[in-house]
């Protein structure tokens with residue numbers, strides 16, 4: 164007779180058989196691709212790599228052991244070969260972002276999340292929310308924001324003088340660069356500094372809140388269905404509140420305040436033309452754009468635009484300080500420019516520094532060595548599959564494939580045997596063919612200093628290049644903003660202060676999709692004479 168015990172026994176048997184079948188299927192589907200054994204069976208291994216904060220090093224080591232194409236999960240393949248960039252990140256639609264990015268949609272509370280240009284996977288929605296604001300990020304428009312950056316530089320220098328240059332107290336340059344990058348984006352976007360520079364600290368725990376969010380979200384990117392269930396489902400929300408993300412709440416408050424000011428006929432921001440005033444106008448003039456777009460655009464600026472630039476700036480400074488010869492050469496380049504042409508003090512103008520070869524080389528090298536996002540940029544293989552790598556590896560439709568820029572940018576056959584080292588010279592004095600190969604492997608804005616966003620897209624079509632600023636359709640929207648900030652801050656600091664790195668071994672980096680750098684202790688001294 165068929166008893167309850169038999170029923171339970173056969174149900175468990177069926178379940179076990181199903182799980183075994185799933186594991187075997189998952190294993191065999193991409194069995195031709197090498198990788199660690201557990202990674203072939205479960206995503207838990209790659210999740211644990213991310214949780215360690217050292218996934219960039221683990222990914223790099225895995226590629227050194229297994230080759231250019233490595234299996235990181237049952238359905239996830241990582242590629243380290245820059246030649247695959249045009250295949251994985253094409254300009255044409257139809258090679259969409261993977262579920263990884265769904266995890267990076269901020270919680271709005273009540274089990275919901277906000278799409279933004281960066282994280283939306285829906286290509287039609289992406290076009291709808293990116294196209295109206297793209298012209299604001301063209302080089303021509305971004306350059307109208309130069310006075311905003313100078314305002315922040317002014318505050319920063321006042322503070323550096325008062326707190327460190329006079330007293331010779333130790334300055335954590337990593338922290339101050341971060342304050343600068345955040346206060347610039349606050350000023351450009353909202354005509355508001357968060358006060359990090361004035362107070363010399365993380366006001367309202369904003370930076371801690373972002374970092375806590377990234378530490379929780381980054382491991383989830385490796386198992387996105389769990390994030391959906393745990394954080395972004397209205398069903399789960401009935402049992403556990405999903406709180407909402409502090410930065411999103413702040414952004415909403417900023418927008419509400421601005422709307423109130425505008426209805427109270429205070430037009431001062433509109434004449435100042437910060438980015439929020441432009442976003443509000445665009446939203447008003449285009450009723451077909453989703454009503455949450457202004458929130459999404461403002462959130463992107465505040466969140467994605469600040470940490471990214473600060474990581475690269477910090478990499479530049481760490482390396483200049485650790486390699487004094489390169490710092491000396493950059494300083495000499497600035498002085499030469501001053502002697503042969505002109506250089507505005509204390510803050511050189513964009514036009515004066517936008518085409519300095521050694522400065523460009525340092526920026527390129529920093530973005531190459533420590534890109535701000537250091538996990539594979541995941542995409543989903545379209546119908547028909549793809550073939551990649553020097554060994555023509557086939558990836559079937561539906562496979563998740565991505566390149567981690569930290570790994571691809573260290574590809575020795577492309578960048579040389581010293582690819583792990585800081586060497587700005589690798590960008591200079593190359594023959595045409597070598598230079599082109601490197602440019603096609605790492606897109607750098609400074610290679611195209613005077614062209615606008617549309618032109619870059621067209622150029623990319625030809626070169627099909629890039630990964631530090633993204634590549635193909637999803638290339639970084641804010642790269643001109645980032646270049647403006649970097650080319651304003653680096654020369655200004657170098658011309659006005661002398662730096663002494665205290666203990667290089669204390670410098671720390673952690674990777675939770677965003678990089679976090681800390682403990683860059685320096686002593687600073689005002690330069691004795693303006694032109695010495």
Ligand code: HEM
Pocket residue numbers: 280281282293463464467468469471472475530534535536540541630631632633634636637638639640641642644645
């Ligand atoms: C040195 C600084 C920066 C670097 C290296 C950088 C890098 C990147 C990369 C690699 C991507 C593509 C990521 C992916 O495909 O998953 C990206 C996308 C994006 N970045 Fe940046 N970024 C920087 C600064 C900025 C700034 C300052 C802003 C805003 C003002 C910004 C806004 C965006 C947006 C909106 C996207 C999404 C574009 C899309 O999906 O169409 N970024 N960035």
